[in-house]
Amino acid sequence: MIKRLLLVLGLPVVLFVTWYAASASSENFYAPPLRQILAAFADTWTPARLRADVLPSLARLGTGYLLAALIGVAAGIAIGASPRLRAAAEPVLEFFRAIPPPVLVPVIMLFAGIGNGMKVIVIVSGCVWPVLLNTVEGVRATDGVLSDTARAYRITGPARLRYLLLPAASPQIVAGLRQALSIAIILMVISEMFAASNGLGFTIVQFQRSFAIPEMWSGIILLGLLGFGLSELFRLAERSVLAWYHGLRDAQRRS
Amino acid sequence: MLEVKGLRKVYRSGSREVEALRDLTFTVAAGELVCLVGPSGCGKTTLLRCVAGLLDPTGGTVTVDGTPVAGPPPGMAVVFQEYGRSLFPWMTVRDNVELPLRQKKLPRARRRELVAEALSAVGLEGTESAYPWQLSGGMQQRVAIARAVAYEPTTLLMDEPFAAVDAQTRADLEDLVRALWQRLGVTILFVTHDIDEAVYLGQRVLMLSASPTVVQDELTVDLPAERDQLHTRADPRFTAQRTRVYEQIQKAKLRRGNASGAAGELSSADR
Secondary structure, three states: OHHHHHHHHHHHHHHHHHHHHHHOOOOOOOOOOHHHHHHHHHHHOOHHHHHHHHHHHHHHHHHHHHHHHHHHHHHHHHHHHOHHHHHHHHHHHHHHHHOOHHHHHHHHHHHHOOOHHHHHHHHHHHHHHHHHHHHHHHHHOOOHHHHHHHHHOOOOHHHHHHHHHHHHHHHHHHHHHHHHHHHHHHHHHHHHHHOOOOOHHHHHHHHHHOOOHHHHHHHHHHHHHHHHHHHHHHHHHHHHHOHHHHHHHHHHHHO | OEEEEEEEEEEEEOOEEEEEEEEEEEEEOOOOEEEEEOOOOOOHHHHHHHHOOOOOOOEEEEEEOOEEOOOOOOOEEEEOOOHHHHOOOOOOHHHHHHHHHHHOOOOHHHHHHHHHHHHHHOOOOOOOOOOHHHOOHHHHHHHHHHHHHHOOOOEEEEEOOOOOOOHHHHHHHHHHHHHHHHHHOOEEEEEEOOHHHHHHHOOEEEEEOOOOEEEEEEEEOOOOOOOOHHHHHHOHHHHHHHHHHHHHHHHHHHHHHHOOOHHHHHHHHOO
C-alpha cells in the first residue's frame, strides 16, 4: 500500500521539488520562481474568481462534452448497425475527423457569434468524432453468436439496443469518450482565448497580455489540475461501468 | 412439431457459389428428441441456423408447429456451442436467464419463478448474481440451458452444445438434457458430430451426407427410455447401433474425398 502510494506520488513530488529549487533564484521575468507562482495562485484563484471564470468554463465544457457524447453515440449506433449507412458515411467521417478542430473556431465564430453557443459548438464539433467513430467500431464488432442469440430469443428493437448493442459497444464508446475528454478541455481553452469575456482561457490570455506572468502560470497550473481531476473522475466512472469488461478480460487471460 | 422440406442453401460470394445444403427433408414429431450427425463440415450449423430462422434458405421450407419459419419463431429456444459467446458478459446469470422472459412480457413474479426453477433444474442454485465469466465452461453451458428452459419453448435446438466442454462434464450435461426433455416434453433437435452422443441421447438419429448435404440415412434408436452412462453405453444394442451410424458417416466422408475440391470450400460454408 505504502509502496504503491510512493510509486504514484514519487514522480510528481520530484518534478515539483526540481521546479521549485531550479527556479528559486530565477531572475527571468517570464519564468518566475515557483514560490511566486504559488503565491499568485492563492491570491488569484479566490472563490469569487473560481465562480466567475472557472464555473462558466466548466459549464461550457460539460454542455459541449455531453452533447458530443449524445450525438456521437446515437449516430454511431445508427451507422454501426447498418452496413449500407456505414459504407456511405465512413469516408466522410474520416475526412471530418482529420480536420484539426481548432481550425474551426474562426469559421464557427462567423456564423455562431462569440457567445456561449459558439464555444459549445466548437467543443461539440471537435469531440463528436472520436466518440462517433469508436461507437461505430464497437457496434460493428458485436459478437456474431451474441447477436444470433438475441435474435433467436426475439430480442429486437429498443431491447436489442439496450441489452445488446450499447453494452457490447461500451468498451469502445468509453475509449472514444476518453479521447474526447482531453479534446474538450483543449477546445474549451482555445475557444475562450479567441473571444470571450470570462473563462479560464480568457483569463490566462488576459494575464499574459497584461504581463501578470506569475498569475498566468498559476492559471496554467489550474488547468492542469482541472484536467487531472476530470480524468480521475472519468477513471472512476469507467471502473464501475466497465467492471464486467475488465473481469471478463482477466478471466480470459487466466484461462 | 418440426418439418423441414426440400431445404437448400447456397452461399454466394461474388461469382463463387458453394452449395452447402442440397435437399434436406425430415420431420421431428412433437415431443421427440432427434439427433443429427454428420461428418465435420457437412453444413450442420447452416441447417440449424436455417431452422432457427437466423438464415434464409435458398429453397425449401421449415415449418414449426404448423407455421412456416421466416425469422426466429416464437416458442423456439436455441443453445449454441460457444457458450462463452452466447451469454451476455455484462449481465449476471439471473439477468441472462431472465432477459428473454422480459421480452415475452411476463410479469415480474412469474419471471423470478421461472428463473429460479430453471436454475435449480440445471443445478445452478446460488449462482444468480455471478457473471458468466466467473463460472467454468460446463457451468456456463448450464446457464445457457437454463435460459432455454426458462423460456418454456415447444422446440429446442441445440448446436453441438457440448463440443467444447470436457468429457466428464459432457456426460453430466447429456444426462441433464435427457432428464429435462423427459420432464418438459419439449421437441429437441440436437446437432452433434459425436456418434456416441447421438445414439445415447436420441430417439432417432439422422445421418447427414457430406456437403452438399442430404439426409443419408436414418436410425430409430432401439434403447430403453431410461438410459445411464454406465449401462447404456455397455449395452450390445448401443454398440451395434453406434457401429451402424459410424459406418454411414465413414461412407459419407469417403464420398466427399471423391468429390474433389468440395472439402476446402465447405469449411467456409459451415461456420
